[in-house]
Amino acid sequence: MGNTVGTPTNPQKFLDQDYEELRRDSVESKSRFVDETFPPDKSSIGQNLLDNDKMARVKWIRPTNMVKDPYLVVKGESRFDFAQGDLGDCWFLAAIGAITFQKDIMDEIIPENQSFSKDYAGIFHFRFWRFGKWVDVVIDDKLPTINGKLIFVHCKTRNEFWPALLEKAYAKVCGSYADLRDGLVSEALRDFTGRVFFTLTLEPDRPKYWSLMKRAAQHRSLMGCGSRHGATSANTELPNGIVERHAYTITDVHKVLSNGESVKLVRLLNPWGRKEWKGQWSARSPLWKTVSAEDRTKLLDSKEDGEFWMSMEDFCRNFAHVDICCRSPVFLDDSSENSWTRVMYEERWEKETASISRDGQTFWMNPQYWMKVPHLDENQTESQSHRNVLVSLMQEPKSRHRRLVQNHPIGFSVFMVPPELRDQKTFPASFFTSSSPVKESPLKSGTREVVEFFRLRPGWYLIVPFTSIPNLTASFFLTVHTNAAESSFTPESCRLL
Structure with a gap:
C-alpha cells in the first residue's frame, strides 16, 4: 500500500512536477525557483478578483524580501495565526482553522524539512486529497502584495508564512486565486483530509x-x-x-x-x-x-x-x-471504530447511459454495485434508529479551474436484491422498472458531492449512481461505509458488477 501512487506517503506529482528534483536543480544552480505552471502574474490571480488599479499595483515578492527573518512556521500552526485578506475564501480558511487542532493532519499537508534557511531555493510543496488520491503540489514562494503587504491571507506574526503559501498551493490546484471565491467548508475539509x-x-x-x-x-x-x-x-x-x-x-x-x-x-x-x-x-x-x-x-x-x-x-x-x-462515521452513533468498514471506487458514466428515469432504457447501463449488509452482532441493536450505512458520491470535474466547473445533478438509488437474483451478473432494465428503491438520495445540483446516512436491514443490495444529464460522460468517486461486526464485512462485500 505504501508504494501505491496517490497515498499520503506516495502522492501523485501535481502537473508532473517533482519537488525534490526541482529543488535540487535550483540549489545546484544557486537560483531561486520560479514556477512556470503557476507564474507570478495576473493569470494566477485570475479574472474579476481585483480591479484594474489594484492589479496594476500588484508585485510578487518572496518572504525573504519582505522580512529579515522569515519562517514557514513559528511555534506550531494555530487557528489564531492568520486573518483573511481580499479574497472571499472564508470556507477554505474556516477549514484551515479546524485542522490546526490536529498536528497529524497538518504534518500530512505541510511536509517536513522546509524552511527559509538551509539550502533555501524559493520552492515549497504542500499535499491535498483530490478525488480519491493525494497530490503533491509544488509552488514558488513569490506572493502577491500591494505596497509590500500581502493582499490575500496573511499571518498576524509578521515573519510567519505557512498560511499564505498554503493558500497559494490550493489556488494553484483550483486554477487561480479567483477560483477560491465562494465554497463550502466541507469541500476544503475533504481536500485536506480525504475523510x-x-x-x-x-x-x-x-x-x-x-x-x-x-x-x-x-x-x-x-x-x-x-x-x-x-x-x-x-x-x-x-x-x-x-x-x-x-x-x-x-x-x-x-x-x-x-x-x-x-x-x-x-x-x-x-x-x-x-x-x-x-x-x-x-x-x-x-x-x-x-x-x-x-x-x-x-x-x-x-x-x-x-x-x-x-x-x-x-x-x-x-x-x-x-x-x-471524521475518519469514520463513528461519531454519528457512538459505535466502535473497528465496527466501520470503508470501500471506495472510481468509475465513470459513459455517453448515453446517464438517466434519472427508471422507466427509461438507459438506467440499467449505469455502474451497478453489490453491497452486502450482514447481520449485526449481539452487541448491536436492530432498532430503526440504528443507521448503519453511509454512502458518498462525488463527481470529478473536467476543468482544473474551479470556477468553470459545472457540477451536474447527481444521486444514487439503493435496491434490495431478492435471494433468487443473487447470482445475477448485471441487472437489466426490467429489474429497475419493476422494483422500487429502498433508499434514494435527493437529486442535488450545484454540489460536487452527495452524502446520505441511513439504515438498511441485513441482506444484499444494489447501489446505482446516476445523473439526470443525458449523454453525459463524467467520472465519479463512490465511497461506502458500513457498520457491522468486523469479521462479517470485507471490501469484497461491496463490489462493481
Whole structure:
C-alpha cells in the first residue's frame, strides 16, 4: 500500500512536477525557483478578483524580501495565526482553522524539512486529497502584495508564512486565486483530509444536534458551519455581530452550569480574525458571572481574535448547517471504530447511459454495485434508529479551474436484491422498472458531492449512481461505509458488477 501512487506517503506529482528534483536543480544552480505552471502574474490571480488599479499595483515578492527573518512556521500552526485578506475564501480558511487542532493532519499537508534557511531555493510543496488520491503540489514562494503587504491571507506574526503559501498551493490546484471565491467548508475539509463528512441542517426554532456535535468533538472530528442567508448581500455584518452567508470554524462544544441550570454552548471562530458575536455568552456577556470561577477561567477569553461562545439556541438561529469531517462515521452513533468498514471506487458514466428515469432504457447501463449488509452482532441493536450505512458520491470535474466547473445533478438509488437474483451478473432494465428503491438520495445540483446516512436491514443490495444529464460522460468517486461486526464485512462485500 505504501508504494501505491496517490497515498499520503506516495502522492501523485501535481502537473508532473517533482519537488525534490526541482529543488535540487535550483540549489545546484544557486537560483531561486520560479514556477512556470503557476507564474507570478495576473493569470494566477485570475479574472474579476481585483480591479484594474489594484492589479496594476500588484508585485510578487518572496518572504525573504519582505522580512529579515522569515519562517514557514513559528511555534506550531494555530487557528489564531492568520486573518483573511481580499479574497472571499472564508470556507477554505474556516477549514484551515479546524485542522490546526490536529498536528497529524497538518504534518500530512505541510511536509517536513522546509524552511527559509538551509539550502533555501524559493520552492515549497504542500499535499491535498483530490478525488480519491493525494497530490503533491509544488509552488514558488513569490506572493502577491500591494505596497509590500500581502493582499490575500496573511499571518498576524509578521515573519510567519505557512498560511499564505498554503493558500497559494490550493489556488494553484483550483486554477487561480479567483477560483477560491465562494465554497463550502466541507469541500476544503475533504481536500485536506480525504475523510468522510456529514452535513447537519439546522432549524432556527428547534435547537438540536448538540450531543452529536459533542461526540464529534470527542472523536477528534473537524467542524465548520455556515451562517444563514439574509436579504442582504454576502458578508454583511448583522447588529448581533454575525456575518451573513459566511463560513466559520467550530472550535469547541461545551456544557456549563449557569445559576444551577445546564447550558449547552458552541465556540466558533471567524476566519477574518475579528467580528464576533455580541449576544448572550459573548465575551462581554454578564452571563459569564453566573458560572463557576473555574469555567470562567478555562473558557472565557476577552481577546478580539474572532473566536466567541454562543448558546446552542442562538447558534441554530444564526447558522444554517454544520459540516463534520471524521475518519469514520463513528461519531454519528457512538459505535466502535473497528465496527466501520470503508470501500471506495472510481468509475465513470459513459455517453448515453446517464438517466434519472427508471422507466427509461438507459438506467440499467449505469455502474451497478453489490453491497452486502450482514447481520449485526449481539452487541448491536436492530432498532430503526440504528443507521448503519453511509454512502458518498462525488463527481470529478473536467476543468482544473474551479470556477468553470459545472457540477451536474447527481444521486444514487439503493435496491434490495431478492435471494433468487443473487447470482445475477448485471441487472437489466426490467429489474429497475419493476422494483422500487429502498433508499434514494435527493437529486442535488450545484454540489460536487452527495452524502446520505441511513439504515438498511441485513441482506444484499444494489447501489446505482446516476445523473439526470443525458449523454453525459463524467467520472465519479463512490465511497461506502458500513457498520457491522468486523469479521462479517470485507471490501469484497461491496463490489462493481
